[in-house]
Amino acid sequence: MSKNRHEGLGLTDEQVLDMFKTMLLARKIDERMWLLNRAGKIPFVISCQGQEAAQVGASFALDREQDYVAPYYRDMGVVLAFGMTAKDLMLSGFAKNEDPNSGGRQMPGHFGQKKNRILTGSSPVTTQVPHAVGVALAAKMEKKDIVSFVTLGEGSSNQGDFHEGLNFAGVHKLPVITMVENNKYAISVPIERQLACEKVSDRAQGYGMPGVTVDGNDPLAVYEAVKEARDRAVKGDGPTLIEAVSYRLTAHSSDDDDRQYRESEEVEEAKKKDSIITFASYLKEVGILTDEVEKEINGEIGNLVNEATDYAENAPYADPEDALKFVYEA
Numbered sequence: 379m380s381k382n383r384h385e386g387l388g389l390t391d392e393q394v395l396d397m398f399k400t401m402l403l404a405r406k407i408d409e410r411m412w413l414l415n416r417a418g419k420i421p422f423v424i425s426c427q428g429q430e431a432a433q434v435g436a437s438f439a440l441d442r443e444q445d446y447v448a449p450y451y452r453d454m455g456v457v458l459a460f461g462m463t464a465k466d467l468m469l470s471g472f473a474k475n476e477d478p479n480s481g482g483r484q485m486p487g488h489f490g491q492k493k494n495r496i497l498t499g500s501s502p503v504t505t506q507v508p509h510a511v512g513v514a515l516a517a518k519m520e521k522k523d524i525v526s527f528v529t530l531g532e533g534s535s536n537q538g539d540f541h542e543g544l545n546f547a548g549v550h551k552l553p554v555i556t557m558v559e560n561n562k563y564a565i566s567v568p569i570e571r572q573l574a575c576e577k578v579s580d581r582a583q584g585y586g587m588p589g590v591t592v593d594g595n596d597p598l599a600v601y602e603a604v605k606e607a608r609d610r611a612v613k614g615d616g617p618t619l620i621e622a623v624s625y626r627l628t629a630h631s632s633d634d635d636d637r638q639y640r641e642s643e644e645v646e647e648a649k650k651k652d653s654i655i656t657f658a659s660y661l662k663e664v665g666i667l668t669d670e671v672e673k674e675i676n677g678e679i680g681n682l683v684n685e686a687t688d689y690a691e692n693a694p695y696a697d698p699e700d701a702l703k704f705v706y707e708a
């Protein structure tokens with residue numbers, strides 16, 4: 379038995395520090411976006427806060443040079459781990475021409491970047507599941523040793539697309555990993571009103587695949603589950619459903635007031651388990667992080683977010699006639 383949990387999982391000190399930095403970068407970009415929204419500078423924010431550990435832990439277990447991801451709107455941790463930058467995300471937040479995903483057309487949170495194999499998505503929730511299953515089918519047909527990874531919220535696991543996608547993946551034993559980020563709410567609807575079964579992962583049985591529930595505040599637990607799922611997938615043993623349980627620390631989006639449907643005590647309680655704090659404590663316990671290094675990292679990330687904000691704010695919008703590009707008929 380290894381002294382440190384991450385060593386037991388085959389992760390180096392450098393890799394876990396890199397995980398922490400990616401989680402922190404996601405958090406800091408997200409916090410800045412709220413400020414920009416409240417200052418009237420960007421139109422919309424949909425947060426990753428509370429879900430960074432699951433997103434980054436999962437991404438580090440994938441092959442970030444080859445695998446495909448179909449993220450959902452909260453997955454800032456996933457897309458940063460797969461190569462998007464603070465600047466890319468800010469350009470999208472400000473809807474500027476240089477936004478790598480859509481030239482300013484997509485809503486914020488609708489990530490996408492072809493060069494990093496990040497599939498862009500639609501606003502109707504869960505549409506990304508059949509897309510990811512299609513990528514996995516292509517990988518199997520082309521005999522490539524890659525997986526496709528798709529995420530969604532637990533509320534979205536009630537949509538038809540979830541059933542269609544997972545059933546097809548189960549029948550054809552496709553290399554797709556589905557991770558449901560269970561943050562306990564679907565806008566104002568609490569988990570008790572969303573599912574009749576106990577856990578989202580119980581649903582895996584109906585699709586003939588393993589289903590596991592892990593602590594979504596623990597990046598190492600999520601890493602372990604996704605790594606195992608990836609190993610099975612590339613061996614030809616088929617798909618896996620993973621449920622990562624955490625808590626949505628912000629309102630659903632910049633456009634709702636969560637005080638109308640949940641108690642502030644509940645949010646405060648969840649903040650005690652915030653992975654940014656608990657993972658930093660772990661890294662300090664095992665001697666990888668010190669208060670001094672943490673301060674330095676915070677400073678570096680702060681600078682990065684400042685530069686990205688300034689760049690995106692000053693970047694040009696698309697020309698109005700660009701709205702006619704990429705349409706079938708104009």
Ligand SMILES: Cc1ncc(C[n+]2csc(CCOP(=O)(O)OP(=O)(O)O)c2C)c(N)n1
Pocket residue numbers: 452501502503530531532533534535537561563564565626630
């Ligand atoms: C098909 C569809 N129905 C409704 C909506 C409106 N909507 C956007 S997000 C959301 C809640 C989704 O909750 P969940 O899947 O739990 O994800 P979370 O936002 O909590 O991360 C809803 C109902 C939508 N975008 N698409």
